[in-house]
Amino acid sequence: MPEESPGKPAEKNNDVWQLFKEAQQNILYLNKQRLLAVEELNKANREKQLLLDRIQQLEAVKKPTTTAELDVQSLCWELLLRIDSMVLAGMTDTAAASDLRKAVMGNKFSVAHAFCDMRQKSDAELLAELHHFSAGSRKYACLDLTEMHGLREIEVESYSYFNGQLHGNRIWTGFTYFSRASLDYIAKSGKQPDVLHIHNWETAIVGPLFWDIFVTQGLGGTRVLLTCHDFDSQCLEQPDKLALCGLDPARLHRPDRLQDNTKTHLVNVLKGGVVYSNKVAMVSSMYSKGRIIRSFSHGLEPTLAIHKDKLLVTPCGFDNSTWDPSKDKFLPKNYSADDLEGKLICKVSLQQHLGSNQIKDLTDGQGIRNLMK
Structure with missing residues (x-):
C-alpha cells in the first residue's frame, strides 16, 4: 500500500477550512437575507394597518352622512306627499303644486333644514311656508349661514x-x-x-x-x-x-x-x-x-x-332754538362747546334713566364693538 506524501494532510486541512469559511459566509448571507425579509414583512404589515385604520376613519365619516342623506330623502318624499294631499283637498292647483315639487327636489338639503318640523304644522301653515320657500329658493335658499356669528357684509348685485x-x-x-x-x-x-x-x-x-x-x-x-x-x-x-x-x-x-x-x-x-x-x-x-x-x-x-x-x-x-344744551331746562346740567363739564353729567344721568351699563372704555377702535355687544 503506497504511503501518503507528507504534504497531503496539510492540503486536506486547507480544503476543509475553505469549505468551512464558505459555509459560514453562506450562513451569514442567509441570516442577512432573513433579516431583510422580516423587515420587509414588518413594513408591509405596518402599511396594511395604516390602510385599515384609514378605511375605518373613512367609514366612520361616511356613516353619518349616509344616515343624513336617508333622512333628507325621507323628509323630501314626505313633503311631496303632503303637497299631493293639498292638491286633492283643493288647497292649491296642479300648476302651483308642480312648482312646489320642483323647488323641493331641486333644494333637498335646504328643504331638510327649512321643514324639519313639518309634522307639527297644519297644511295651511306648511303651504304658506312652501310658497315662501319656492319664491326664494332660486337664489337664496341654499345660502350657508353656518358662519353667521356676527355681522357680515354680503355683496349683492x-x-x-x-x-x-x-x-x-x-x-x-x-x-x-x-x-x-x-x-x-x-x-x-x-x-x-x-x-x-x-x-x-x-x-x-x-x-x-x-x-x-x-x-x-x-x-x-x-x-x-x-x-x-x-x-x-x-x-x-x-x-x-x-x-x-x-x-x-x-x-x-x-x-x-x-x-x-x-x-x-x-x-x-x-x-x-x-x-x-x-x-x-x-x-x-x-x-x-x-x-x-x-x-x-x-x-x-x-x-x-x-x-x-x-x-x-x-x-x-332738531330746532337749535329749543334744544340748545346751553339753555335746555330739562337737562340736569347745561353745557356748551366752550364748557363741556355738564355733558358727562348729562350722559351719566341718561344712562341711569335708561338702565343701561356705563361703558368706560369706548376708545376709537372699541366703541362700536362694545355698543354692538
Missing part, C-alpha cells in the same frame, strides 16, 4: 333685486324676502331687541310678519316702530302676493288690516305697517298730527284716524 331688469320688476318680492329673512335671523339667533325700527313701505311688511308669525318665537317683549317721511308711496299689491312671505292673504285682506281703502281688491303694504306697528312717527317740521291726517294721508285718512293715538310727529332734525 342690487340692480338684479330692486330695479326689475332681471326679474320682471319684482321689487316688492325682493323687499319682502329680505324683511322675512331679517326676522328669521333675529328669531333663530336668539336675539331679543326692544324695538324693531322699520321705515316707509319697503319694510312695512315687517309689522304683519312680526305679529302674525314671529312674536311667539321668543319676541314677546319686542315692539315695532314705523317711521315715514310721507304717506305718498304706499305699494299696492295683489292679495295672493302675501303668501310669498308666509302671510295668509284671506286673514289680511280686510278693511281693518291691509285692504286698500280705495282699491279694495288690492292690499296696501304701508297701511299694514301702520296697523301693525305700536308707534308710527311722521317726519314733519311744519304740520300738526291732525293736519297730516286730513291733508297729507294720500288715502290713508280712515286708517290714520283710527290709529291716531299711535301717530307721532317728529321734526326734520
Whole structure:
C-alpha cells in the first residue's frame, strides 16, 4: 500500500477550512437575507394597518352622512306627499303644486333644514311656508349661514333685486324676502331687541310678519316702530302676493288690516305697517298730527284716524332754538362747546334713566364693538 506524501494532510486541512469559511459566509448571507425579509414583512404589515385604520376613519365619516342623506330623502318624499294631499283637498292647483315639487327636489338639503318640523304644522301653515320657500329658493335658499356669528357684509348685485331688469320688476318680492329673512335671523339667533325700527313701505311688511308669525318665537317683549317721511308711496299689491312671505292673504285682506281703502281688491303694504306697528312717527317740521291726517294721508285718512293715538310727529332734525344744551331746562346740567363739564353729567344721568351699563372704555377702535355687544 503506497504511503501518503507528507504534504497531503496539510492540503486536506486547507480544503476543509475553505469549505468551512464558505459555509459560514453562506450562513451569514442567509441570516442577512432573513433579516431583510422580516423587515420587509414588518413594513408591509405596518402599511396594511395604516390602510385599515384609514378605511375605518373613512367609514366612520361616511356613516353619518349616509344616515343624513336617508333622512333628507325621507323628509323630501314626505313633503311631496303632503303637497299631493293639498292638491286633492283643493288647497292649491296642479300648476302651483308642480312648482312646489320642483323647488323641493331641486333644494333637498335646504328643504331638510327649512321643514324639519313639518309634522307639527297644519297644511295651511306648511303651504304658506312652501310658497315662501319656492319664491326664494332660486337664489337664496341654499345660502350657508353656518358662519353667521356676527355681522357680515354680503355683496349683492342690487340692480338684479330692486330695479326689475332681471326679474320682471319684482321689487316688492325682493323687499319682502329680505324683511322675512331679517326676522328669521333675529328669531333663530336668539336675539331679543326692544324695538324693531322699520321705515316707509319697503319694510312695512315687517309689522304683519312680526305679529302674525314671529312674536311667539321668543319676541314677546319686542315692539315695532314705523317711521315715514310721507304717506305718498304706499305699494299696492295683489292679495295672493302675501303668501310669498308666509302671510295668509284671506286673514289680511280686510278693511281693518291691509285692504286698500280705495282699491279694495288690492292690499296696501304701508297701511299694514301702520296697523301693525305700536308707534308710527311722521317726519314733519311744519304740520300738526291732525293736519297730516286730513291733508297729507294720500288715502290713508280712515286708517290714520283710527290709529291716531299711535301717530307721532317728529321734526326734520332738531330746532337749535329749543334744544340748545346751553339753555335746555330739562337737562340736569347745561353745557356748551366752550364748557363741556355738564355733558358727562348729562350722559351719566341718561344712562341711569335708561338702565343701561356705563361703558368706560369706548376708545376709537372699541366703541362700536362694545355698543354692538
